[in-house]
Amino acid sequence: MAYLAPCKVCVRRLHKKVAHRRPGSVRKPKARSLATASQRDEKCPEQLEGGVYERAPMPEGYSFVPKGDIFITLKCRMKTWESKQIVYNVYNGLTQIPVGIRVPSGIYAEVLAKSKETERPRAFAANPRYTNSQDPARTLLRRHFPMMPGHILDSIVEYAFQEGSGRVGCDETLSDSEKAQLAVEAHIRHHHTPYEAMLESGLDRELAHRRVRETVQRIRKAWEGTD
The missing domain is CATH 3.30.70 (Alpha-Beta Plaits)
Known part of the structure; x- marks a missing residue:
């Protein structure tokens, strides 16, 4: 049978320090207590x-x-x-x-x-990819969504209203207001909700649409200035 070697245990006595002061003396408050009191109401x-x-x-x-x-x-x-x-x-x-x-x-x-x-407005005219044909799209989106951040408006114009792309902004069967709303909702869905992550996880597209619909509508209304 194996035995463990005995261990030495050192026990240190703790001595409590006692502060001595002269009879009749007054303890001075610490300086930091004054700062704490003055900042008590600050959050x-x-x-x-x-x-x-x-x-x-x-x-x-x-x-x-x-x-x-x-x-x-x-x-x-x-x-x-x-x-x-x-x-x-x-x-x-x-x-x-x-x-x-x-x-x-x-x-x-x-x-x-x-x-x-x-x-700082982006200089569309300086880039040959952009033409004056996008100016009406910018005006359309700004009229319907006055609270939309400028860089997001630019992104939607570049993507949804690009000529020959066949995307919603170029669909002649839709009215201008329908183009604006659908383009903005699509942007919100893909960039401001977990919609893409849901699709990647295997969730059905229609079900993913329903799950993010409330978020999409809330952001759209905020950009319309109606929320």
């Missing part, structure tokens, strides 16, 4: 964040900011923090994927106005 950014699902009721005075434009989302978030109000991160109820944020309506309107002032 960190983490405390100004909340999470909700898309179906949750919209708080009074708030608007939905769809995911997609980094400048607008970041500015809305920072300005809401600065005003000591809560930013609500909005998630899809089925996939748990973030689809945007909710911020005070006044802040959203201010950021949108600022983004239009600072937005």
Whole structure:
């Protein structure tokens, strides 16, 4: 039978330090306690964040900011923090994927106005791929979706309204408003929802359409300015 060698265990006695002070003396408060007291009511950014699902009721005075434009989302978030109000991160109820944020309506309107002032328009005329025939498409989309970020509008024009592509923007059987709505909804579906991931996982296309429909409609209405 094998035996284990005995182990030496060292036991250290812990001595509690006792602070001695002269009789009648007053303990001085630590300097950092004053700073803590002055900052007691201040909230960190983490405390100004909340999470909700898309179906949750919209708080009074708030608007939905769809995911997609980094400048607008970041500015809305920072300005809401600065005003000591809560930013609500909005998630899809089925996939748990973030689809945007909710911020005070006044802040959203201010950021949108600022983004239009600072937005650098892309020079279509400088590129031979683009022609004046795309100008009506840009006007059409901007008329129906005034809140749509500029770079997204450019992307939709380039893809859906490209001459000879046979895509929805060139379908002569549709009215202008139908072309605009279908082109925008298709863009949202493919770029702002988990639709592509659903198809890759083997989900039926029609079922995937139904699952992302609510998100698509919500973002479309936000870009229309009706949400």
